[in-house]
Amino acid sequence: MNWTKAIEDYRHYLRIERGLSQNSIANYVLDIEKLVLFLEDNKIVDNPFNISKVVIQQFIYEVAKTLNPRSQARIISGLKSFFNYLVFEDYRDDNPMDLIDSPKIGRKLPDTLSETEINELIGAIDLSKPEGERNRAILETLYGCGLRVSELTGLRISDLYFDEDFIKVTGKGDKQRFVPISSINKKYIDIYRKEIRIHIKVQKGFEDILFLNRRGKKLTRAxxxxxxxxxSKTIGLKKTISPHTFRHSFATHLLENGADLRAIQQMLGHESITTTEIYMHVDRKHLTEVMHKYHPRN
Known part of the structure; x- marks a missing residue:
């Protein structure tokens, strides 16, 4: 079996056995393709079954010259997963990555926006344009429901349970969860649907997609x-932000206002509470205030 066949089989494994999204699968495969490119550039003919730890160490050494520690760690993790799959399928007896350590990296705290900054961003939307109402509904939903960008672009009209104050969200690995939605968020989605979306000529296959572009198709992540x-440019914001910043801000503001960490975990769709716990480190001032307020010795 050559690298192409091994990678294709691995894709099927990630999709069917592990239920990963297309974006996650693409990232895993990219790590392997970088290794294959290194082998080709150096005229090394090793296949997935006989490549040695020494060759992989050479690859990691080359990677370290151009990538930061966090990116290096991601590639090492991706390769470990691939070779674990080969061992699991009895293609190899060992994982050549077992003794290769990832570089030490600090845990990166997510960037957040203040409530004032979020209001300024939403306030900067030009509502005189048809896409203005759509963009306001998009930002309100990103922040109000803590969605990933892929969850937002995939949101369907049939996922809106406004009478019950919930929306159904399809997250990583096609796992679904119900997230509460506020009255203000429902208001702006309804304005967009009833005043803007109804005038768009919807393309076939996108009839149920909530947020559409001018051509009547699903919006892209880009x-x-x-x-x-x-x-961000319009209001002169100095922070570098992305759609994910609204999700981080959603979780941080909930925590600051006393929300339970388990509830935040469920709303964000985190499989492990450990992932959610990163927000415990975002605002230490708030944690100090909580301790002083609730600790019996105070």
């Missing part, structure tokens, strides 16, 4: 990034 980047 378009959401562009909308936020332009608004």
């Amino acid at each position: 378009m959401i990034f562009t909308i936020i980047k332009e608004l």
Whole structure:
């Protein structure tokens, strides 16, 4: 079996056995393709079954010259997963990555926006343009429901349970969860649907997609990034932000206002509470205030 066949089989494994999204699968495969390119450039003919730890160490050494520790760690993790798959399928007896350590990296705290900054960004939207109402509904939903950008672009009209104050969100690995939605958020989605969306000629296959572009198709992730980047420029925001910043802000503000960490975990769709716990480190001032307020010795 050559690298192409091994990678293709690995794709099927990630999709069917592990239920990963297309974006996650693409990232895993990219790590392996970088290794294959290194082998080709150096005229090394090793295949997935006989490549040695020494060759992989050479590859990691080359990677370290151009990538930061966090990116290096991601590639090492991706390769470990691939070779674990080969061991699991009895293609190899060992994982050549077992003794290769990832570089030490600090845990990166997410960037957040203040409530004032979020209001300024939303306030900068030009509502005189048809896409203005759509963009306001998009930002309100990103922040109000803590969605990933892929969850937002995939949101369907049939996912809106406004009478019950919930929306159904399809997250990583096609796992679904119900997230509460506020009255203000429902208001702006309804304005967009009833005053703007109904005038768009919807393309076949996108009839149930909530947020559409001018051509009547689903918005791309890149378009959401562009909308936020332009608004950031408009208000002169000095922070570098993305759609994910609204998700981080959602979780941080909930925590600051006393929300339970388990509830935040469920709303964000985190499989592990450990992932959610990163928000415990975002605002230490708030944690100090909580301790002083609730600790029996105070």
